Amino acid sequence: MARASGPRTRGGGVATGGTEEQIRRAAVHLFATRGFHATGIRQLAEAVGINSSTLYHYMGTKEDLLFEITQDSSRRLIDAASRLSPDLNPQARLCGLVYLHVWSHATHPEETAVVDNELRSLDGERLARAVELRDRYEDFWADAIADGCTSGTFAVQDRRIARIALLQMCSGVAGWYSTSGETSLRDLTTTYAQMALSLLSCSRDHRTIERLLDDLDLQPVVAAAWPETTPSPR
Amino acid sequence: MARASGPRTRGGGVATGGTEEQIRRAAVHLFATRGFHATGIRQLAEAVGINSSTLYHYMGTKEDLLFEITQDSSRRLIDAASRLSPDLNPQARLCGLVYLHVWSHATHPEETAVVDNELRSLDGERLARAVELRDRYEDFWADAIADGCTSGTFAVQDRRIARIALLQMCSGVAGWYSTSGETSLRDLTTTYAQMALSLLSCSRDHRTIERLLDDLDLQPVVAAAWPETTPSPR
DNA sequence: CCAGCCCAATCGATCGATCGATCGGGGATC
DNA sequence: GATCCCCGATCGATCGATCGATTGGGCTGG
Secondary structure: OOOOOOOOOOOOOOOOOHHHHHHHHHHHHHHHHHOOOOHHHHHHHHHHHOOHHHHHHHHOOHHHHHHHHHHHHHHHHHHHHHHHOOOOOHHHHHHHHHHHHHHHHHHHHHHHEEEEEOHHHHHHHHHHHHHHHHHHHHHHHHHHHHHHHHOOOOOOOHHHHHHHHHHHHHOHHHOOOOOOOOOOOOHHHHHHHHHHHHHHOOOOOOOHHHHHHHHHHOOOHHHHOOOOOOOOOO | OOOOOOOOOOOOOOOOOOHHHHHHHHHHHHHHOOOOOOHHHHHHHHHHHHHHHHHHHHHHHHHHHHHHHHHHHHHHHHHHHHHOOOOOOOOHHHHHHHHHHHHHHHHHHHHHHHHHHHHOOOOOOOOOHHHHHHHHHHHHHHHHHHHHOOOOOOOOOHHHHHHHHHHHHOOHHHHHOOOOOOOHHHHHHHHHHHHHHHOOOOOOOHHHHHHHHHOOOOHHHOOOOOOOOOOOOO
């Protein structure tokens, strides 16, 4: 349990946030970079600067920690997607989903990578719950694609394959994008939205999509889904 | 003591190959499904039906095994890509790459998944060699995309991002496709080739791509890259 | 104000289990 | 008897997790 909301002890507490949040952050980083099974409980403690036994004052088992991380990240994506206006045309809806997904994966690559790659380390019941959340999120995409296809805006050979391909392509952003690189977040999201529309046989000019995304004004949505956006670079 | 299974005689070995090949196959399966670090040496031995110490008669370390598996799979992809005729037009070349990549990932999902997901478990020097092979393979894609862009066949906002997106999208096949499902390999590869061309602003009809792939006649190429397997369709 | 107590927070020590890997020897075949 | 397979036993290291003990700030009753 442990309710930590403010108290810092020990001198020299340079790190930001409470101990519990530090643990969470270190776990996200280690799980994303080395993998769940390759991350030792002592490594995690060392990254936080505490003894390994102290970890268990703040968390349950190591797997509990992984589960909570994945649930949290999954829910953020679902929250963001569900905030999209329901009466958008298919084109705008799809662009919005791409924007939210790519923005999340670009600015929080570790959280999203853990969800994308480490679900298999969950046991049966937790895996089922995690998959359920993932499926709920993918339904937003399935609905948008179906809408566009029935209305004639999109044209694809196979809707399910198109959905899988789009999600896979957009998730890849977490693996390579760096905010310190030469591509801005604005260009990145626009480029992916353009590729997504093209893949759905609905090509649009880059500037057109840029304006479309500007009009959607989704920055408040991602800000609500990922509140404590860190000032740290990376 | 009677041996449980796996008569060793060389005269054609009943269902499974030699012990070394059995180990390789079991390792590919376990590394792909559970992950490298989550796979124990005793699990691996049990899957083959031998004692864990016997493993070391056939292999080096566990990491040696992973390295060999990734090198092998990477080289097969490079071999296949390098067999594509150098004087194909960009459209046909790109379709050929998609075909080879998707076919490989669909028919050998575990080998390819290990390469795609477990490279990080390699140590520094081996990781560097593995990444080098991966980069060499991606160069085939970069060249095809560049050719198409300079010749006006393709049009993308960012060639590098397009390449990454295409590869990510095609690699995803390993994660969901089942040869026992309702989608044939022929439809799968054609659908992906169509999506790839569309993404590159070079839309083509499904039937057109089907014929294009038929004309390329790439079955001998994949058969050469993955010899000891069953290639029936197309 | 102080005495007494509580409790979050931390650590060192250690648990049983499992990890990857090694070694010497047994038994079969040629 | 030499070679090839294979296994039981075992190594040191590390795994995730728990234990008892200590610390110190904050709250309470007097």
